[in-house]
Amino acid sequence: MSKRQIPVVVLAGFLGSGKTTLLNQLLRFSGGNRIGVVVNDFGAIEIDAMSVAGQVGSTVSLGNGCLCCAVDGSELDAYLEKLTRPSVGLDVIVIEASGLAEPQELVRMLLGSDNPNIVYGGLVEVVDAAEFDTTRERHPEIARHLALADLVVLNKTDRVEPDELRQLRAAVGAFADGAAVVPSTYGRIDPELLFDGKPKGERFGQLSFDDLHDRDGGDEGAHLHAAYDSLSFTSDVALHPRRLLDFLDERPQGLYRIKGFVDFGAYDPRNRYTLHAVGRFLRFRPEPWPAGAERLTQLVLIGSGVDGDGLHRALSHCRDDEPQDAGLEEVMWGVLRYVDEREPEPAVE
Numbered sequence: 546m547s548k549r550q551i552p553v554v555v556l557a558g559f560l561g562s563g564k565t566t567l568l569n570q571l572l573r574f575s576g577g578n579r580i581g582v583v584v585n586d587f588g589a590i591e592i593d594a595m596s597v598a599g600q601v602g603s604t605v606s607l608g609n610g611c612l613c614c615a616v617d618g619s620e621l622d623a624y625l626e627k628l629t630r631p632s633v634g635l636d637v638i639v640i641e642a643s644g645l646a647e648p649q650e651l652v653r654m655l656l657g658s659d660n661p662n663i664v665y666g667g668l669v670e671v672v673d674a675a676e677f678d679t680t681r682e683r684h685p686e687i688a689r690h691l692a693l694a695d696l697v698v699l700n701k702t703d704r705v706e707p708d709e710l711r712q713l714r715a716a717v718g719a720f721a722d723g724a725a726v727v728p729s730t731y732g733r734i735d736p737e738l739l740f741d742g743k744p745k746g747e748r749f750g751q752l753s754f755d756d757l758h759d760r761d762g763g764d765e766g767a768h769l770h771a772a773y774d775s776l777s778f779t780s781d782v783a784l785h786p787r788r789l790l791d792f793l794d795e796r797p798q799g800l801y802r803i804k805g806f807v808d809f810g811a812y813d814p815r816n817r818y819t820l821h822a823v824g825r826f827l828r829f830r831p832e833p834w835p836a837g838a839e840r841l842t843q844l845v846l847i848g849s850g851v852d853g854d855g856l857h858r859a860l861s862h863c864r865d866d867e868p869q870d871a872g873l874e875e876v877m878w879g880v881l882r883y884v885d886e887r888e889p890e891p892a893v894e
């Protein structure tokens with residue numbers, strides 16, 4: 546029985562920026578993850594190139610367990626309800642914004658949704674590096690979209706010189722209010738940026754992104770790795786709720802995702818807290834410690850242009866070496882503000 550909430554990612558970007566290319570890439574190299582993709586029409590999704598396991602109405606299931614739905618705006622809610630049923634078993638859902646709704650409308654809808662099985666997974670804006678200046682002239686609203694984005698994929702970097710790319714990263718980053726900017730070619734980003742990957746052992750028999758790195762040889766692999774930084778933090782000393790919240794309040798914008806478990810020790814001995822942060826969005830979710838589980842805080846932080854050592858130091862500072870206010874209920878209040886009251890329904894088969 547799974548109580549996991551499925552992250553729903555909104556994928557936006559102007560005409561021709563590379564959204565469909567990125568989706569095809571994700572679907573093809575899902576690494577054993579079950580991805581649901583919602584588009585306006587099947588159009589350029591390369592369904593034929595991926596083995597199709599079946600089709601029911603406007604939903605196509607692919608041989609690797611991924612699903613692709615073509616829906617219009619009015620059907621979206623109902624489809625999300627269907628796609629997020631635990632029995633479908635998806636790990637992430639990506640909604641392509643174009644044609645369905647303005648990205649901010651979708652984000653608002655997801656944040657306000659009373660579907661207990663979903664959690665907001667971020668707004669990803671794909672930008673055509675070669676056309677950025679032209680796009681800005683023709684569509685000044687790109688500034689608004691970028692300001693809302695949690696992650697910017699600066700695509701088509703093969704079409705600009707390295708110097709220009711550096712300038713573009715800075716310019717786009719400024720519009721995006723410091724949000725993480727990840728360069729890509731043909732939408733090839735590590736899926737880990739969008740959702741929790743399955744542990745390697747569970748990927749057996751599927752082509753994982755690591756295989757893709759290996760297959761492509763050093764150059765492209767190095768390029769992908771340089772696109773973002775990933776840092777893990779583990780502590781067997783419990784974290785102090787207030788200190789952690791101060792850290793989270795001040796987290797740098799370039800820190801795109803934080804995921805993992807937090808041990809608040811004596812402040813809540815019964816529960817561990819799943820932490821899910823994407824862009825500015827933050828959520829804690831208490832769940833009883835599994836019997837026999839080691840009491841550890843384990844976090845993974847993913848970002849672009851962030852100071853890994855500095856983050857590690859700041860997190861170490863959240864450790865509560867000498868608990869003084871344990872038992873004071875109000876110490877947890879700050880954390881509880883970010884707990885979602887909704888409980889997902891039990892899994893049904």
Ligand SMILES: Nc1nc2c(ncn2[C@@H]2O[C@H](COP(=O)(O)OP(=O)(O)OP(=O)(O)O)[C@@H](O)[C@H]2O)c(=O)[nH]1
Nearest residue numbers: 559560561562563564565566700701702730731732
């Ligand atoms: N050179 C280059 N071309 C790319 C890259 N990514 C995508 N393309 C090409 O750009 C074109 C548009 O890509 P799409 O993925 O269809 O873009 P889109 O954002 O889905 O476009 P719409 O659905 O029309 O909004 C296609 O011909 C892609 O092959 C890239 O990194 N470099």
